[in-house]
Every structure is written in structure tokens, then in C-alpha cells.
Amino acid sequence: MSIENLINKVGIRALHCLDPETSHNATIKMLSTGLAPSFGQIKDKALEYKWGDLTFKNPVGMAAGFDKNAQAITPLMKLGFGHVEVGTVTPLPQEGNPKPRNFRLSADRAVINRYGFNNDGHDVVYERIRKVGRTPGVLGINIGANKLSEDRVADYVLGVKRFAELADYLTANISSPNTPGLRDLQEKDALAYLLSAIMDARNEQEDRLGRKVPVMLKIAPDVTEEAIKEIAEVVMTEKVDGMIVSNTTIARPSALKDKVQAKEAGGLSGAPLFERSTIALAKTRRAVGPDLPLFGVGGVDTPEKAAAKIFAGANQIQLYSGMVYEGQGLVKKINHHLSRLVALRDVSNLQDLVGIDNDLWADKPLDL
Numbered sequence: 001m002s003i004e005n006l007i008n009k010v011g012i013r014a015l016h017c018l019d020p021e022t023s024h025n026a027t028i029k030m031l032s033t034g035l036a037p038s039f040g041q042i043k044d045k046a047l048e049y050k051w052g053d054l055t056f057k058n059p060v061g062m063a064a065g066f067d068k069n070a071q072a073i074t075p076l077m078k079l080g081f082g083h084v085e086v087g088t089v090t091p092l093p094q095e096g097n098p099k100p101r102n103f104r105l106s107a108d109r110a111v112i113n114r115y116g117f118n119n120d121g122h123d124v125v126y127e128r129i130r131k132v133g134r135t136p137g138v139l140g141i142n143i144g145a146n147k148l149s150e151d152r153v154a155d156y157v158l159g160v161k162r163f164a165e166l167a168d169y170l171t172a173n174i175s176s177p178n179t180p181g182l183r184d185l186q187e188k189d190a191l192a193y194l195l196s197a198i199m200d201a202r203n204e205q206e207d208r209l210g211r212k213v214p215v216m217l218k219i220a221p222d223v224t225e226e227a228i229k230e231i232a233e234v235v236m237t238e239k240v241d242g243m244i245v246s247n248t249t250i251a252r253p254s255a256l257k258d259k260v261q262a263k264e265a266g267g268l269s270g271a272p273l274f275e276r277s278t279i280a281l282a283k284t285r286r287a288v289g290p291d292l293p294l295f296g297v298g299g300v301d302t303p304e305k306a307a308a309k310i311f312a313g314a315n316q317i318q319l320y321s322g323m324v325y326e327g328q329g330l331v332k333k334i335n336h337h338l339s340r341l342v343a344l345r346d347v348s349n350l351q352d353l354v355g356i357d358n359d360l361w362a363d364k365p366l367d368l
């Protein structure tokens with residue numbers, strides 16, 4: 001075992017002695033104070049992804065929710081993430097749900113969380129990001145609505161107006177299971193209304209900024225195939241720039257080993273989410289066609305699963321729970337694997353492999 005792997009393993013063991021929220025806060029602290037390793041970005045042109053004016057240096061992103069308050073953007077990129085999505089940020093700061101609200105299901109390599117959008121709010125997060133300045137990777141800012149907001153659509157519009165100037169891309173997160181009623185925004189008419197307001201707000205910023213900041217929509221995996229088709233139709237009609245599939249699931253697969261923790265309310269992520277989120281991703285790819293940028297998220301904890309997401313139809317992948325169990329070395333491992341894969345398959349860029357197994361995944365039932 002290399003020294004790097006040993007430090008990684010010891011670090012995970014130490015962090016897992018703490019309760020999950022304390023451990024997460026300690027990790028953010030470690031990263032933000034420069035105590036984390038700096039593996040640097042992999043240098044392989046074949047992993048680069050160009051999306052409009054943006055260049056993603058590699059396909060692995062830090063999923064939203066890890067750096068909710070934008071405290072560790074550059075350190076995360078130095079770990080090797082090609083992009084980091086901060087947030088979810090809501091207009092007003094909020095405490096989130098009572099603790100405990102984050103649970104490790106170690107036997108299942110899974111996490112259940114019901115944080116409920118605890119975050120510092122637009123003003124504080126805006127200032128923090130402004131001070132970061134240029135970053136070595138692509139910065140996504142994930143926006144949401146306050147739990148007690150009387151006009152949730154207005155909250156998203158505020159998010160677009162506030163963060164368009166700082167974000168490389170924005171994500172409208174309507175798929176957290178921990179804000180009551182939020183997922184209702186995925187319903188066709190509500191979604192059309194929301195996305196039309198968001199895209200108008202985005203377009204209004206174009207003159208001021210001299211660019212159209214791309215907007216992604218992040219959806220839940222707890223949707224039927226029919227709903228995916230409807231969502232895709234609205235996304236295309238409203239000219240949303242891309243989709244992220246998926247958020248956590250409210251389902252509790254019967255195969256979960258940790259029956260006690262499985263009873264906790266909230267969103268399940270990690271290994272047990274992989275299959276469901278990958279099927280949802282593949283069905284989304286089938287519904288939107290080959291050109292819309294899709295980010296695949298859910299249960300990526302090995303290089304092989306990262307590759308499977310890409311083969312199912314993802315242009316980029318994101319992960320969160322995988323890092324809880326595999327530590328900081330996972331990003332580097334995935335990128336090296338993908339780099340070798342491109343060479344082995346004799347293609348010039350990883351993007352040539354996007355969707356090559358789409359049918360295999362998209363034909364599977366999305367059991368709810």
C-alpha cells in the first residue's frame with residue numbers, strides 16, 4: 001500500500017469515529033485551512049469536456065451539498081475535481097432540520113441525510129465566492145428555495161440574479177426530499193412555470209454579463225419513466241442548458257443491510273442509489289437526445305461505476321457519498337482509470353464514449 005493510500009485509509013477511519021455531521025464539518029475545516037492533500041488536476045486532453053465557453057479539465061465533479069457554503073472550492077479542485085458545485089444556497093440563511101440529520105449506513109456504503117438546506121444564505125455565500133476569484137476548475141452554484149418562502153419561484157429567480165455573475169453554471173435544485181413540497185416543482189405545469197421564470201431571469205443578465213450563464217436542472221431519481229419524458233420535454237421547450245440526474249432517493253431498497261439506520265427519514269445516497277440513478281440517467285439521455293449536457297450522479301464509489309455513468313449517457317459525473325467511504329484519493333483514481341480507458345478504446349476523447357451503453361440501462365425498468 002502506498003503512503004498516500006495509507007494516509008487516506010487512516011483519515012477515513014479517524015473521521016468515521018466522529019458522528020457524520022461533525023466529521024463532515026471537520027473535513028470542510030481541514031480543506032479550507034489547507035490541511036488536505038493537493039493532488040492537482042490530471043493533465044490529459046482526452047478527458048477535457050468543452051461546453052460553450054467552459055472547459056472541464058476532467059469529468060469528475062464534487063456534487064452539491066458537500067460544500068454548501070462555498071468554504072472549500074479551491075481546495076476541492078486541488079484534490080483533482082474538475083468542477084465543484086457549491087450549495088444548495090437559499091436567499092435567506094436557514095438552520096435546517098434538528099440534529100441528528102445525517103446518518104452513515106456503513107455496511108451499505110450509503111448515507112441518509114435530512115439536512116433540509118442548512119446554509120448561510122445568499123449574502124454570505126456571495127461574498128465568500130466573490131473573494132475566491134478565479135478557480136482552477138469549473139464552479140457550479142446550486143440554488144434553492146427557503147423552507148418558509150411564500151413564493152418559491154421567486155427564490156430561484158433571486159438565486160439566478162445574485163449568482164449569475166459568479167457562477168460558471170447554475171443548478172436549479174428542485175429535487176431535495178428534505179424541503180416539504182419542493183419536489184412538486186417537478187410536476188409538468190409547475191416546472192414549465194418555474195423554468196420559464198428562471199430562464200427569463202438568466203436571459204435578462206446577458207447584457208450585463210456579456211454571456212449566458214448555463215442553467216442545469218437537478219432532478220430526483222424517484223420519478224416514473226413518463227415523468228422523465230415530461231420533464232425532458234419542458235427542459236427542451238424552455239431551452240434549459242442541461243440536467244443533473246440525480247439527487248438522493250426516498251426509497252429504501254429491501255437489500256439494505258443496516259435495517260435500523262434505514263428507518264431514518266431523508267434522502268438515501270451512495271452505493272444503493274447507483275442502479276436507480278443510472279437507469280434514470282439513461283432514460284433521461286434517451287428522452288433528450290444526444291446533445292443536451294447531462295451530469296450523472298448517484299452511487300459512484302469506484303472508477304468502474306464512473307465509467308458506467310458515462311457509458312449510460314453522462315457527459316460529466318459527480319459524487320459525494322463515495323468520498324465518505326473511499327476518501328480523497330477517489331477522484332484521482334477515477335480520472336486515471338478513465339484516462340486509461342480512452343487509450344484502450346482507441347478514441348480521441350472520453351466524450352466519444354458517452355452513451356455507448358445507453359440502451360442497456362435505458363431498457364431497464366425504473367421500479368418505484
Ligand SMILES: Cc1cc2nc3c(=O)[nH]c(=O)nc-3n(C[C@H](O)[C@H](O)[C@H](O)COP(=O)(O)O)c2cc1C
Binds near residue numbers: 087088117246248269
Ligand atoms: C449529506 C448530503 C447533503 C446533500 N445536500 C445536497 C444539497 O444541498 N443540494 C443538492 O442538490 N444535493 C444535495 N445532496 C445530494 C448530492 O448532491 C447527490 O445528488 C447525491 O448524494 C447522490 O450522489 P452520491 O451517491 O455520490 O452521494 C446531498 C447529499 C448528501 C449525502
